[in-house]
Amino acid sequence: MIEFHLDGRSGVAPYAQLVQQVRHALRLGMLREGDRLPTVKDVVGRLAINPNTVLKAYRELEHDGLVAARPGVGTFVTRTLADTTLAAHGPLRAELRRWLAKARRAGLDDESIEALFATTFRAAAGEGIA
Template identity: 55%
Template structure:
């Protein structure tokens, strides 16, 4: 009997400053955007995620609820949680692929210039705060 491969392997970065449930949501979203997860794919059970990343089951439930609220996943009673088949939602999420690539390139260049991750996050916060003040 072969062991079932998980559809996605989660990783959490406790130093990121991003809530663990948000990290799970973001990882599923990125997997959908890049095509690693497709409509109908089953997400790991709460128990499997807890085993992968040593996290509170309530945190996984919260992440899955958020995915359902965004229309990216749906819970099926007794079966688990699945990526939705909704092409409109996936098209919207896929529209961010180029932006993500550009941000990854920027982060690579920033690291090459000697910036640490914390420096990049602070720089991004400053930019967002400036933009927010301009909009107000």
């Protein structure tokens, strides 16, 4: 199951961050057809945000045909965005996992790792590498 995180400094609306995270998980195959998203109540309790924020994100995902709400049961993934070429990159994913483990052993928390990755990615993209 996906675990949402919000970055108040990103400049991206909270509902849009939730949508981005679901899309990212779908693209990487972390969420598959039939998987259940966390309940609105669970997300609200964990992130201390307004229920309407979560509902807005889930409605946008539903409008895009990625999830379907089943009243009284939950919200379920109906379509994936997995890129089949990503599956062929097992060695690259393994290297990334090793790098993440090293970063954590060096004392970096998830927020620091994400910031490091984002700045490195932006720099590489600016140099035409990414």
